[in-house]
Amino acid sequence: MELKLKREGKFEDKTVTSERPEVSLWKDAFRRMCKNKMAVLGGIIIIVLLILAIFAPYIAPYHYAEGNLKDNFAQPGSKFLLGADFMGRDLLSRIIYGTRISLSVGIIGAVTAFIIGVFYGVVSGYYGGKVDNIMMRIVDIMYGFPTLLLIILLMVLFKSTFAVTTPGTFAATLGDIDRAFGGLFFIFIGIGITAWIGIARIARGMALSLREKEFIEAARATGNSNLQIILKHVLPNLIGPCIVRVTLAIPGYIIYEAFLSFIGLGVNPPTPSWGMLISEGYKAMHSYPYLAIYPGLALAIAMLSFNFLGDGLRDALDPRMK
Amino acid sequence: MINYIIRRILWAIPVLLIISLVTFGLLHVIPGGPFDEEKPLPAEIIANLDAYYGLDDPLWKQYTDYLWNALHGDFGPSYSSRSRTVNDIISDHFPVSAQLGALALIIAMIVGVPLGTVSALKQNSFLDYSCMFFALLGVSVPAMTLGPVLIWFFALKLRILPVARWGTLQQAILPAFTLGIGRAALLARLTRASMLQVIREDYIRTARSKGVSERNVTIHHALKNALIPVVTVIGPMFAALVTGSLIVEQIFAIPGCGKYFVTSITNRDYPVVLGIMLLYAFLIIMANLIVDLTYAWIDPRIKYN
Numbered sequence: 001m002e003l004k005l006k007r008e009g010k011f012e013d014k015t016v017t018s019e020r021p022e023v024s025l026w027k028d029a030f031r032r033m034c035k036n037k038m039a040v041l042g043g044i045i046i047i048v049l050l051i052l053a054i055f056a057p058y059i060a061p062y063h064y065a066e067g068n069l070k071d072n073f074a075q076p077g078s079k080f081l082l083g084a085d086f087m088g089r090d091l092l093s094r095i096i097y098g099t100r101i102s103l104s105v106g107i108i109g110a111v112t113a114f115i116i117g118v119f120y121g122v123v124s125g126y127y128g129g130k131v132d133n134i135m136m137r138i139v140d141i142m143y144g145f146p147t148l149l150l151i152i153l154l155m156v157l158f159k160s161t162f163a164v165t166t167p168g169t170f171a172a173t174l175g176d177i178d179r180a181f182g183g184l185f186f187i188f189i190g191i192g193i194t195a196w197i198g199i200a201r202i203a204r205g206m207a208l209s210l211r212e213k214e215f216i217e218a219a220r221a222t223g224n225s226n227l228q229i230i231l232k233h234v235l236p237n238l239i240g241p242c243i244v245r246v247t248l249a250i251p252g253y254i255i256y257e258a259f260l261s262f263i264g265l266g267v268n269p270p271t272p273s274w275g276m277l278i279s280e281g282y283k284a285m286h287s288y289p290y291l292a293i294y295p296g297l298a299l300a301i302a303m304l305s306f307n308f309l310g311d312g313l314r315d316a317l318d319p320r321m322k
Numbered sequence: 323m324i325n326y327i328i329r330r331i332l333w334a335i336p337v338l339l340i341i342s343l344v345t346f347g348l349l350h351v352i353p354g355g356p357f358d359e360e361k362p363l364p365a366e367i368i369a370n371l372d373a374y375y376g377l378d379d380p381l382w383k384q385y386t387d388y389l390w391n392a393l394h395g396d397f398g399p400s401y402s403s404r405s406r407t408v409n410d411i412i413s414d415h416f417p418v419s420a421q422l423g424a425l426a427l428i429i430a431m432i433v434g435v436p437l438g439t440v441s442a443l444k445q446n447s448f449l450d451y452s453c454m455f456f457a458l459l460g461v462s463v464p465a466m467t468l469g470p471v472l473i474w475f476f477a478l479k480l481r482i483l484p485v486a487r488w489g490t491l492q493q494a495i496l497p498a499f500t501l502g503i504g505r506a507a508l509l510a511r512l513t514r515a516s517m518l519q520v521i522r523e524d525y526i527r528t529a530r531s532k533g534v535s536e537r538n539v540t541i542h543h544a545l546k547n548a549l550i551p552v553v554t555v556i557g558p559m560f561a562a563l564v565t566g567s568l569i570v571e572q573i574f575a576i577p578g579c580g581k582y583f584v585t586s587i588t589n590r591d592y593p594v595v596l597g598i599m600l601l602y603a604f605l606i607i608m609a610n611l612i613v614d615l616t617y618a619w620i621d622p623r624i625k626y627n
Contacts (some may be wrong), residue, residue, distance in 0.1 A: 141336075141337050144338075148565070148566060149568075149602060152587065153348050153599075156352055156587050160352055161353055255464050258466055259466065259569050262569075263572060275466065278470065286478060296466060296470055296471065300463045303462045307458060308458070
């Protein structure tokens with residue numbers, strides 16, 4: 001339903017009326033973003049990656065774990081489009097399956113960071129006072145932690161504690177979930193624990209400034225409860241910058257997972273993660289450099305497209321750049 | 323102002339305490355002790371080692387002992403390199419990480435700032451667009467992609483630079499470049515944005531109308547002010563580079579603190595892990611503090627109370 005705004009004005013003694021359709025924030029942002037070629041390119045690449053990830057079994061020529069040792073280190077050719085790794089597995093198929101890992105880490109990391117961060121930040125910023133003080137102290141402390149070191153510590157903890165197989169215990173169930181995910185479950189938890197902090201700060205800053213605005217006071221005066229105000233007024237104004245920040249943080253999550261797999265603390269083999277592919281290819285760099293470079297290119301393309309998209313989103317939502 | 327500085331420094335102490343507590347707790351929750359990994363030792367010897375290192379004390383006592391020693395500057399022995407203390411290890415490996423970080427920062431500044439300035443001066447030209455495109459590439463291409471590509475191209479194909487390790491200047495070029503180029507791109511974007519803002523200020527117009535040469539306007543008036551946000555970012559950038567050099571250290575086999583951290587966790591070398599963690603946290607906290615202070619010092623309009 002499109003609302004038409006009627007404007008009446010006087011121009012040389014004639015009354016002029018004009019009508020223009022009312023545009024919502026998101027429709028306007030979408031329109032502006034479509035004009036940004038880089039952002040559109042990023043979006044298209046992400047959609048392609050999503051398709052690759054979801055339909056991997058149908059698109060990839062081989063299964064990621066199937067390989068014949070006598071094919072090892074095969075050159076790129078008609079049988080293996082990008083060559084084969086040290087166990088005779090097709091590199092292209094493994095890269096395609098690797099899309100699943102990176103995209104799921106990126107998206108789930110983003111969603112967790114968004115939900116926890118926005119919730120935490122809004123509560124802290126809106127209620128202010130002591131609550132805000134304590135909550136921000138906690139954030140300050142977590143900010144001082146070297147993130148990469150903390151994630152590595154957590155991953156070692158999770159992997160060794162939950163590797164037990166005595167059935168029925170809580171630890172064993174978690175370990176089973178992890179194995180079902182191919183080793184990803186704990187990476188989700190590890191990244192989730194550290195990712196929400198940046199978003200929380202932004203959400204809290206915005207909630208603090210929004211709290212003082214007159215329309216919030218008006219809403220309170222007309223009898224809205226705090227919860228209603230938060231849901232109807234505070235949150236919709238916050239969501240834009242938070243989404244931008246989260247989109248721009250996704251490449252960071254992808255890189256964390258890739259690095260964890262690179263040093264062996266990530267997914268369990270034979271599940272292919274780009275980081276693990278790079279690490280395997282790295283060992284054979286002197287003779288088969290493409291084994292490390294192609295997965296690296298895939299990694300770079302994924303990160304690039306999220307950066308383009310995030311940049312485009314930020315410019316599209318920025319009211320100053322209209 | 324002095325009050326603010328003192329308060330910020332004092333605040334660092336509980337943060338470090340909590341970080342040490344959390345790290346200590348996490349380490350002891352991880353199953354396995356420091357002496358399990360090597361050739362299986364008889365139980366009596368393990369018991370002896372535990373007693374020698376105080377590992378059979380109750381956990382709270384281990385923690386308070388560690389804190390007490392740490393306050394006196396003794397960060398404990400290393401469980402895996404038996405003849406070295408943590409202080410020795412850190413003084414051996416940290417300078418390497420610091421040098422790598424410093425070199426990367428220098429590369430980032432030399433490449434990034436001029437690129438950003440030129441982009442801003444010639445806004446919307448082809449030069450501007452191509453510089454910003456390369457900046458976006460630099461920010462997005464991770465060290466794990468760039469490292470192997472650079473190694474393949476310069477070390478294996480052209481054979482003009484060594485592949486890995488650390489020590490000579492040639493060995494330092496590739497890793498510093500890999501680490502620094504991402505930050506160079508960030509600095510370029512930041513410099514450009516800041517410069518664009520400064521050029522539109524009234525005092526630049528005044529300087530030009532007074533007849534100051536364009537070159538002087540750019541360097542003495544515009545650049546000086548445009549660099550303020552850049553300078554404030556350099557402190558945390560250095561801390562981020564040093565603590566984030568983990569990835570580059572793995573790729574190029576550089577004996578820095580980061581690489582040592584990973585092996586120490588696997589070996590359950592508790593004091594080393596704690597030592598490195600606290601060192602990095604301290605760096606981050608100090609860098610943030612120095613940035614806030616520099617900002618307040620440079621811009622007299624900012625007052626902290």
